[in-house]
Amino acid sequence: MKKVAIIGGTGYGAIELIRLLQLHEKMHVKKVISHSQHGDSLASIYPHLTDFIEEPMDELQIDKLEEEVDIVFFATPAGVAKDILPQLSNSKLQCIDLSGDLRLSSPTEYETWYGKEAAPQELLDQAVYGLSELYAEEIKQASVISNPGCFPTSALLGLAPALEHQIISPQGISIDGKTGISGAGRTPTAKTHFSETNENVTPYKIGQHQHIPEIEQYLSDKAKTPIDVAFATHLIPMTRGLICTMYGQLVRETTTEELLEIYQSYYENNPFVRIREAGVFPATKDVYASNFCDIGIHVDQRSNQIIIAAAIDNLVKGAAGQAIQNANLMNGWEETMGLHTIPVYP
Numbered sequence: 001m002k003k004v005a006i007i008g009g010t011g012y013g014a015i016e017l018i019r020l021l022q023l024h025e026k027m028h029v030k031k032v033i034s035h036s037q038h039g040d041s042l043a044s045i046y047p048h049l050t051d052f053i054e055e056p057m058d059e060l061q062i063d064k065l066e067e068e069v070d071i072v073f074f075a076t077p078a079g080v081a082k083d084i085l086p087q088l089s090n091s092k093l094q095c096i097d098l099s100g101d102l103r104l105s106s107p108t109e110y111e112t113w114y115g116k117e118a119a120p121q122e123l124l125d126q127a128v129y130g131l132s133e134l135y136a137e138e139i140k141q142a143s144v145i146s147n148p149g150c151f152p153t154s155a156l157l158g159l160a161p162a163l164e165h166q167i168i169s170p171q172g173i174s175i176d177g178k179t180g181i182s183g184a185g186r187t188p189t190a191k192t193h194f195s196e197t198n199e200n201v202t203p204y205k206i207g208q209h210q211h212i213p214e215i216e217q218y219l220s221d222k223a224k225t226p227i228d229v230a231f232a233t234h235l236i237p238m239t240r241g242l243i244c245t246m247y248g249q250l251v252r253e254t255t256t257e258e259l260l261e262i263y264q265s266y267y268e269n270n271p272f273v274r275i276r277e278a279g280v281f282p283a284t285k286d287v288y289a290s291n292f293c294d295i296g297i298h299v300d301q302r303s304n305q306i307i308i309a310a311a312i313d314n315l316v317k318g319a320a321g322q323a324i325q326n327a328n329l330m331n332g333w334e335e336t337m338g339l340h341t342i343p344v345y346p
Ligand SMILES: NC(=O)C1=CN([C@@H]2O[C@H](COP(=O)(O)OP(=O)(O)OC[C@H]3O[C@@H](n4cnc5c(N)ncnc54)[C@H](OP(=O)(O)O)[C@@H]3O)[C@@H](O)[C@H]2O)C=CC1
Pocket: 007, 008, 009, 010, 011, 012, 013, 014, 033, 034, 035, 036, 037, 074, 075, 076, 077, 078, 080, 098, 099, 100, 148, 149, 150, 182, 183, 184, 185, 186, 187, 314, 315, 318, 319
């Protein structure tokens, strides 16, 4: 059994990791580390964890981590992991960062989009992008993983096959993203409190979203040509769930049936990607509280475009579940270990 520490204990990412790791056969949560509430038990903050995790949370002691655990999950905001990880560079720890700190290969891009000083170049070079379906071989060899953002997970899984198979143009791709409010983390703001979000749909961060360079970097890598995307995000009055509806210009004649075959074959060894049959599109509830990414495809002959929708649970495939899937790959365990559950429905 490998011992796990979770940093950022009181956040949504951390409690989702705890929920999922409860079912895991090879990982055990040894330490929950909290910056703001060390000394308190997590069950006193989140009563749904009563009887599952009663020990007080710990303060971070970087020099003790290696002797106490094998795997560290950083469920912290951007700006935290990049300062801690360099102090662990000589350790044997496996580290998985859920934040955006290590996702962009260019420090300048990080500084532009995140408004913070970037991680050292050495750390950026060492980190492997943890989108399990697209980078499995690299993840198996990695000791530091940069877990993808929630929107990029959906957008990359939805668009990569069409771009790699040169079915759509690298120019003119549009991504319309919608997310539940838990994507904004636990701390409420004026934009996320109930009376602002209930019965309301709000576009936000248009042209400024930190996931734009991440989507472009990894789509360009897969397509082997530079890709720019138009990306619009919307806040939806639901707790969990995220869906991207994507549009691309067709560059050759094709049909929905042909594309479905291409996607089925592209993801045939990926148990968490489910392709819908022709005429059927996924909804966020189809993947609720699960690690699945469900994809629907339509070839729109009238406008010569492809329309792709990819639904995930932002806290699972978009964060904690993806992080566990990466830990499974890094350790040579079954990729689905602890994660292969039926989505909660209705
Ligand atoms: N929510 C989502 O759907 C997704 C989140 N992510 C990313 O995962 C990470 C965690 O997200 P989430 O749990 O939702 O975020 P939250 O805001 O809910 O929690 C983050 C936790 O980090 C800790 N923290 C906050 N500030 C600091 C600081 N300055 N130094 C150290 N620790 C700090 C706090 O816990 P404590 O004080 O107990 O340490 C806080 O509760 C973020 O980087 C987020 O962007 C990625 C994809 C999806």
